Amino acid sequence: MNKYNWGIIGAGNIARQFAEDFKFLSQASLKAVASRSADRASSFAKKFDIPVWYDSWDGMAGDPDVDIVYVATHHPFHFENTRSCLEAGKAVLCEKPFTMNKRELDILVRIAREKKVFLMEAIWTRFLPSTKKVLEFKESGELGKLLNIYADFGFRIEFDPKHRLYDPAIGGGALLDIGIYPVFLSLLMAGPPAKFHATARFVSTGVDHSCNMIFEHADEVVSSLDCTVMAKSPTEANLLFEKGWIRMESMWLTPGPITIHRIGQKPKRVKFREPGNGYHYEAAEVMRCLDQGLAESPSLPLDFSLNLMEILDAVRDRCGIRYVQDDT
Ligand SMILES: NC(=O)c1ccc[n+]([C@@H]2O[C@H](COP(=O)([O-])OP(=O)(O)OC[C@H]3O[C@@H](n4cnc5c(N)ncnc54)[C@H](OP(=O)(O)O)[C@@H]3O)[C@@H](O)[C@H]2O)c1
Known part of the structure; x- marks a missing residue:
């Protein structure tokens, strides 16, 4: 099992619940968090012992130490946050709904498939x-x-x-x-x-x-x-x-x-x-796929999300x- 550095974009409610479950993931470290607010980013980083924080969402894509990004902003921002990370070659787990519509999702899926970068929608229920x-x-x-x-x-x-x-x-x-x-x-x-x-x-x-x-x-x-x-x-x-x-x-x-x-x-x-909040199952699936060299989860493939x-x-x-x- 490889070790992976995670970054989180958006320091709100679901990001907090997700970060709480990292204690159940021996393969994963929380490396960076990005928020539009320096205060929110720094206090989130302090709470979860995260070494790096950014006061804008843009910082994450350029962080060379981050392997996987969890996108936890509101739905209209999923598209741009995910796109910039995929373009930078980072694996992405993006909150539901993936995007606002299929037009946006088609673009993300095309980028992920062309670049052979892992992408999955964070429908945690699938992995419970x-x-x-x-x-x-x-x-x-x-x-x-x-x-x-x-x-x-x-x-x-x-x-x-x-x-x-x-x-x-x-x-x-x-x-x-x-x-x-x-x-x-x-x-x-x-x-x-x-x-x-x-x-x-x-x-x-x-x-x-x-x-x-x-x-x-x-x-x-x-x-x-x-x-x-x-x-x-x-x-x-x-x-x-x-x-x-x-x-x-x-x-x-x-x-x-x-x-x-x-x-x-x-x-x-x-x-x-079931320990914790239950978000570690989806995070574990991302790392299991990366360990196996997969760019999509067989349990929640991109075609499923496109259908949805x-x-x-x-x-x-x-x-x-x-x-x-x-x-x-
Ligand atoms: N899987 C689940 O169980 C679950 C549960 C709840 C929500 N969700 C999904 O997770 C996403 C975030 O939900 P949440 O409950 O975590 O939301 P939230 O706490 O209200 O906000 C999440 C982040 O969105 C950004 N944000 C807040 N207000 C904003 C505004 N007016 N304009 C632009 N950005 C704003 C902030 O990022 P900054 O910190 O950068 O400012 C905030 O940290 C949604 O897409 C939702 O569907 C999933």
Whole structure:
């Protein structure tokens, strides 16, 4: 196993949670952090014992000691932050949603593939033991054919036009921020939809506070997917098969237990030993791929993210969810 130096762009909420999990990664050191604010960069560096900090995002791409960059800024900045690091030959793990639309993502994927540089979307849920177990179950066919997927993600944030979830300039809106998780799960378990229905509701800043979707996949699998920032919702994922169902318990997208219900048998709850916040799994995947000389993760390849973005674009188009990035 090689050792890798990581850099983080953006010193906010998710960057902090990600950095906290580095104690579980013996292969990795946090080498640099970049923020638009010298104060935020230096205090983040101090908290996590990071030797180098930059008071602009641009510093990271030029740092010769950084091997892998984790992009943790708001979605509209993912494109430029990721592009500059890929151009500099650095591997990149970029927060979800990868970009604001597929047009931007196509460019990043082209650069990564041309330069043969590693690139992956930070959909951490893909690497959690619970998700892996559910996928294994589905693929084993033990519960028969998959029929339906029900997944939601909702919490309440009081309306404030300056909050990141309500401000269109920094990528506000429920679908791109949290709806991406139920859409991700349906794509992972059932592939892209052949047909879909979708509706969104909006706040006065023009971003969607809620989005509801029904996907019709191949083999007559149907997904019902919901997201909202207006109310706390169960935030469960249930997969219905011919011979039972699997329930990913509340906050299913984070580390947590699942329950397997086989018809006629006592439900079996499966718990996983999960240290930390759960972000070390995706970071470990990046390093595992680099150790093997891979430029994409076989578990979360760029074609998957392109598909995911194409679906999000189509849902947005159907519901009238638009951002300035769609006009350029
Ligand atoms: N994987 C997950 O579980 C998860 C959870 C939450 C969020 N996310 C994703 O992570 C990204 C960041 O979310 P977050 O919750 O960490 O956000 P956050 O704490 O509000 O901000 C993250 C960074 O964005 C920059 N930023 C803040 N306000 C800005 C503004 N008005 N204009 C330009 N940049 C601004 C700041 O970078 P500087 O420090 O450089 O100023 C800040 O440190 C989002 O894309 C989100 O979808 C992922």
